[in-house]
Amino acid sequence: xxxxxxxxxxxxxxxxxxxxxxxxxxxxxxxxxxxxxxxxxxxxxxxxxxxxxxxxxxxxxxxxxxxxxxxxxxxxxxxxxxxxxxxxxxxxxxxxxxxxxxxxxxxxxxxxxxxxxxxxxxxxxxxxxxxxxxxxxxxxxxxxxxxxxxxxxxxxxxxxxxxxxxxxxxxxxxxxxxxxxxxxxxxxxxxxxxxxxxxxx
Amino acid sequence: xxxxxxxxxxxxxxxxxxxxxxxxxxxxxxxxxxxxxxxxxxxxxxxxxxxxxxxxxxxxxxxxxxxxxxxxxxxxxxxxxxxxxxxxxxxxxxxxxxxxxxxxxxxxxxxxxxxxxxxxxxxxxxxxxxxxxxxxxxxxxxxxxxxxxxxxxxxxxxxxxxxxxxxxxxxxxxxxxxxxxxxxxxxxxxxxxxxxxxxxxxxxxxxxxxxxxxxxxxxxxxxxxxxxxxxxxxxxxxxxxxxxxxxxxxxxxxxxxxxxxxxxxxxxxxxxxxxxxxxxxxxxxxxxxxxxxxxxxxxxxxxxxxxxxxxxxxxxxxxxxxxxxxxxxxxxxxxxxxxxxxxxxxxxxxxxxxxxxxxxxxxxxxxxxxxxxxxxxxxxxxxxxxxxxxxxxxxxxxxxxxxxxxxxxxxxxxxxxxxxxxxxxxxxxxxxxxxxxxxxxxxxxxxxxxxxxxxxxxxxxx
Numbered sequence: 079x080x081x082x083x084x085x086x087x088x089x090x091x092x093x094x095x096x097x098x099x100x101x102x103x104x105x106x107x108x109x110x111x112x113x114x115x116x117x118x119x120x121x122x123x124x125x126x127x128x129x130x131x132x133x134x135x136x137x138x139x140x141x142x143x144x145x146x147x148x149x150x151x152x153x154x155x156x157x158x159x160x161x162x163x164x165x166x167x168x169x170x171x172x173x174x175x176x177x178x179x180x181x182x183x184x185x186x187x188x189x190x191x192x193x194x195x196x197x198x199x200x201x202x203x204x205x206x207x208x209x210x211x212x213x214x215x216x217x218x219x220x221x222x223x224x225x226x227x228x229x230x231x232x233x234x235x236x237x238x239x240x241x242x243x244x245x246x247x248x249x250x251x252x253x254x255x256x257x258x259x260x261x262x263x264x265x266x267x268x269x270x271x272x273x274x275x276x277x278x279x
Numbered sequence: 280x281x282x283x284x285x286x287x288x289x290x291x292x293x294x295x296x297x298x299x300x301x302x303x304x305x306x307x308x309x310x311x312x313x314x315x316x317x318x319x320x321x322x323x324x325x326x327x328x329x330x331x332x333x334x335x336x337x338x339x340x341x342x343x344x345x346x347x348x349x350x351x352x353x354x355x356x357x358x359x360x361x362x363x364x365x366x367x368x369x370x371x372x373x374x375x376x377x378x379x380x381x382x383x384x385x386x387x388x389x390x391x392x393x394x395x396x397x398x399x400x401x402x403x404x405x406x407x408x409x410x411x412x413x414x415x416x417x418x419x420x421x422x423x424x425x426x427x428x429x430x431x432x433x434x435x436x437x438x439x440x441x442x443x444x445x446x447x448x449x450x451x452x453x454x455x456x457x458x459x460x461x462x463x464x465x466x467x468x469x470x471x472x473x474x475x476x477x478x479x480x481x482x483x484x485x486x487x488x489x490x491x492x493x494x495x496x497x498x499x500x501x502x503x504x505x506x507x508x509x510x511x512x513x514x515x516x517x518x519x520x521x522x523x524x525x526x527x528x529x530x531x532x533x534x535x536x537x538x539x540x541x542x543x544x545x546x547x548x549x550x551x552x553x554x555x556x557x558x559x560x561x562x563x564x565x566x567x568x569x570x571x572x573x574x575x576x577x578x579x580x581x582x583x584x585x586x587x588x589x590x591x592x593x594x595x596x597x598x599x600x601x602x603x604x605x606x607x608x609x610x611x612x613x614x615x616x617x618x619x620x621x622x623x624x625x626x627x628x629x630x631x632x633x634x635x636x637x638x639x640x641x642x643x644x645x646x647x648x649x650x651x652x653x654x655x656x657x658x659x660x661x662x663x664x665x666x667x668x669x670x671x672x673x674x675x676x677x678x679x680x681x682x683x684x685x686x687x688x689x690x691x692x693x694x695x696x697x698x699x700x701x702x703x704x705x706x707x708x709x710x711x712x713x714x715x716x717x718x719x720x721x722x723x724x725x726x727x728x729x730x731x732x733x734x735x736x737x738x739x740x741x
Contacts, residue, residue, distance in 0.1 A: 096451040098408070099492060104473030105456050109415075130473065143475040143636075145457035146415045162377040163580060163612055164535035166626040200459070200630050201580075202416055203380035205535035205610065206288045206542050215418040219287050249421035253428055253452045259438035261447035264365045264407040266492035271364045274446045275330055275405040 080119035082126070086110055089252070090129050096255065098263040100130040108141050113246040117148040145199075146215075148245075153188045153195035155233050156245045157181075158212040159221075161198045164205035173209050174198050176223045180230060193234060195245075213238075214245050280540075280561070286388050288380070288533070290542035292561045295521050297529045298505045299545045301389050308423045310430040313391040319436055321508030325399045326444050333403035333511070340510055340518045341527050343548075345381075346371055346462075346500030347579065347608045349596045356404035358487035359495035366495040368406040369471060369486075370397060370504060372413040372420070373455050373462040377580030377630055378610030381531035381543055382501035386413060386420035389505065390427035394437065394450065396504030399511055401448045404497055408449055410471055415455040425452050459634035463704045464498035465490075466636070477636045478704040502531055502609075523549030526595050532556065536613035537570065538563035546594060553577065554590040557613060570615035574720065578607030580627050581709035583682050583696075584716035603684045603693040620724045624717035625653040631710035641676040642707030648672045649714055661729045669718060673711035676701060681715045689720070 082090055090110060094103040104126065111122035118141055124134040141147045159177055161170045174185065177196055181189055185198040204210035207219035211226070218229060232238050243250060264270075281291040286302045301307040301316055313319070325333045338353030359366050370393070374382040385393060397409050411428075413420050428450060431437045439447045453471060455461055461470045465479035468491050490496025506528060510518050519527045526549030533543045534556060540563050546556065556562045557572065566572050574584045577592075583604040585592075592598055596606050614623060632646035652669055655661050673681065677698045685693040700708045718725060 096449070097410075099472070101473035102410075102453075102471055105470065106454050108456065109454055132473070136474075140473060140475050143458060144415070144455070147456055161626070162630055163576075163623060163626045164378055164541075167536045167612070167614060167618065167623065200633060201375055201377040201379075203374050203383045203414070204288065205378050205380060205612070206533055208535060208541075212416065215416045217287075217419070248415070248418050248454065249425055251422040251425040251429070253425045255432055255438065255449065255451075259432045259435070261408075261439045261449040263449070264367070266365060266494045269364050270407075271362075272405050272407045272447075274402065274444065 080115050080121045081124075082107075082111055082122060082129075083114060086114055087129070090126075092254070094130060096253075096263070098265055101132050103130055104132075104137060104140050105144070108137070108147055109248055112147060113248065116244070116246045117151050151192075152245060154193050154244050155213050155242065156195045156197060156215075158197045158199040158202065158215075160200070160202045160204070160208070160210045162201035162205075165208040165210055168208040170209045173211075173221060173223065173226060177226060180227060194230070214242050215248060216242050286384060288543050289384055289388075290540070290544055292544065294545065294547060294561075295529060296545055297509045297518075297521070298385060298389070298392065298502060298531065301392070302384070307388050308390055308427060310391060310427065310434060313389075317512060318391055318508075319395055321511035322395050322398050322436065323442065324511045325402050326442060326446060330403050330405060333399065336515050337403060337507070337510065340515045341525070342503060342506050342510065342518075343526060343596070344500055345502035345530060345609065347376070349606060352400075352499060352503050355487060355499070356400065356497055358485065359404065359497070360488055363495050364405065365407040366405055366497070367491045368397060368401050368404075368409040369464075369467060369491060369496055369498045370409065370411040370501060371462065371464065371467055371498055372411060372501045373467060374414055374501070374608075375459045375462055376608045376610060377627060378533060378535055378576065378612045379579050379608040380533050381609055383417055383420055384531075384543060385501050385505050386417065387423050390424040391431065392505050392508055393424070393501055394427055394431050396507035397450055398437065398441065398448065399507040400497065400499060400504055402446055406448070406497060408451075410451050410453050410491070412453045412455060412467055412471060415457050421452070421454065428452055458636075459630075460636045460704065460706055463706070466704070467498060468496060475636070477638050480703055522547050523595065525549065525597060530594070530609050532594070532609045532611060534563050534611045534613065536575075537567045537615035537618070538565065538613050539567055540564045549595045550593055552591050552593045553585070553611070556594070556611060557590065563613075566613065566615050570617065572613065573616045573618055574614045574620070574716075576610070576612040578605045579610040580612070580630060581605075581705060581712055582607050583684065583712050584720060585684050586686060586720060588686060589684055600696040601693070603682045603695055605696050620717050620721040621653060621657050621728055624713040625650070625657055627713035628653055628710050631706055635706055635710070639702040639707060642702045642710065645672050645676045646707060646710035649710055653714065656725060656728050659728060659730060661725075663726075663729060665729070666718065666722070666725055669714055673715055676707045676711050681711065683716060683719045686720060691719070
């Protein structure tokens with residue numbers, strides 16, 4: 079069963095409720111499904127389509143546009159090494175080669191034990207701290223080869239489990255708008271000037 | 280020099296701090312610290328005035344957009360059609376231009392400042408709902424902004440009847456999922472509507488007229504909005520007293536690559552020169568290992584390159600534009616004399632080829648061609664005609680003269696920014712920019728890599 083489970087359906091409804099049009103929740107719900115299963119399944123995409131009121135094909139079309147969505151299981155830790163210009167100038171190519179030999183896989187590959195997926199990725203907004211690495215989208219800065227080895231050893235030993243959740247979980251904090259504090263969605267089809275602007279006029 | 284372990288990359292100095300003032304506190308992202316350091320006072324100041332007056336303040340302060348184009352925020356807010364409602368605010372936190380990071384730090388280190396900036400913008404421009412779009416790959420920023428929004432709702436700063444006034448607005452945190460092109464404002468809107476992030480055709484209709492759900496929409500960068508609380512607290516005069524008349528205030532600049540002390544600096548706008556930034560004691564302190572500077576990219580990976588001849592230009596949009604490049608997103612990438620220029624160009628071009636959304640043929644095909652030709656040159660398999668082919672492919676993306684810097688050594692005059700383009704957005708031209716700069720300024724490095732093999736012409740009888 080890889081549709082969204084009942085707890086996540088409740089969360090999905092809350093997320094959808096933050097947008098004037100349900101379809102806007104597509105990407106957040108794809109993240110939610112990836113959090114549940116570690117990757118995005120076809121059943122989940124069909125389920126999301128039902129929830130936001132579009133077709134499975136539209137959800138699939140959107141999902142495949144974005145790089146963070148995976149359509150088959152990957153490692154528990156997605157190890158991304160930045161290869162863009164600033165990291166390139168400071169040894170990213172060497173780090174990628176080193177990572178290939180340490181993990182025994184090429185970028186895109188997953189280790190046989192299912193622990194690591196290696197990716198060579200583009201700019202991760204840490205350019206002054208090159209070469210930069212992310213594990214499940216959490217940064218590691220100025221990663222020399224020996225730091226990389228230590229990082230992999232720590233991850234294998236479970237030492238970073240508190241800091242880095244398994245692949246799929248992006249943020250451990252969820253937005254929650256209390257019902258009594260919500261201003262409410264603003265319907266694009268209702269041409270109403272905001273109250274504070276009317277007051278001024 | 281001061282650095283903080285919790286704000287890796289940021290380097291404070293003895294300069295005015297408009298947006299980074301709280302980075303010194305380890306708990307700068309909490310509501311408690313924010314309120315203890317003057318937080319939400321800008322919102323209170325705004326709510327005490329009519330909305331139109333707040334808008335006027337932002338206009339007269341000439342707060343330039345910090346995302347890339349440098350368009351004044353106050354002017355942008357005024358471009359919505361009169362009387363057309365509802366209007367939306369979309370915050371562009373999809374920072375992913377190579378070399379750039381400041382929005383990530385601002386979201387991780389001072390999320391309440393951003394939230395307050397969003398509220399001020401909504402109040403001033405009559406924007407009824409706000410969507411804060413954060414790049415997917417920034418997990419910590421999601422957690423910090425999410426937590427800050429939860430705190431701000433509970434304390435009455437966001438939501439219904441803010442601080443007991445008639446001003447009500449919801450801010451929804453939205454997640455991206457990895458696509459550089461979504462940083463383009465119309466692609467951001469498409470993505471926020473749950474679709475593929477493909478830019479919309481414009482002109483004639485910009486988001487201020489037809490944006491999210493077909494309604495007037497203001498798209499502002501994270502750093503731009505983060506300026507608003509300080510501006511409202513300290514007033515227009517204090518803001519314009521920093522920097523120059525055309526580029527007031529400060530801006531965050533990331534300097535990366537071959538400098539002694541790479542880092543993110545909040546610099547004074549308009550007057551700080553590239554020489555100050557690269558060689559100044561309070562900034563990067565020169566090139567690593569005492570090496571020679573070869574070239575630098577002044578404004579993010581899309582910008583045409585500069586050489587040491589342009590070091591004395593100040594960080595001022597119009598001057599840098601006239602000199603053949605752009606300030607873009609506040610990212611300077613420095614290359615010393617050991618840099619393999621064709622490979623550096625390949626790294627940048629690969630980025631844009633990879634990030635093409637695929638809508639426009641010149642970008643989708645041309646970007647990939649540029650990448651492959653560069654790859655073959657770097658691998659020693661290029662031929663002399665490949666250099667012409669690079670220009671030919673580039674010209675099909677950007678017809679006419681492409682902007683470039685002047686060079687006394689090469690006897691070149693500058694061609695000013697901007698370029699013409701055959702694509703909907705700037706991703707295609709950005710794939711060509713590094714190729715054009717590298718080939719114009721360092722052609723001999725490409726020639727040195729060409730294959731030494733002699734091609735045997737195929738003639739009749741063979």
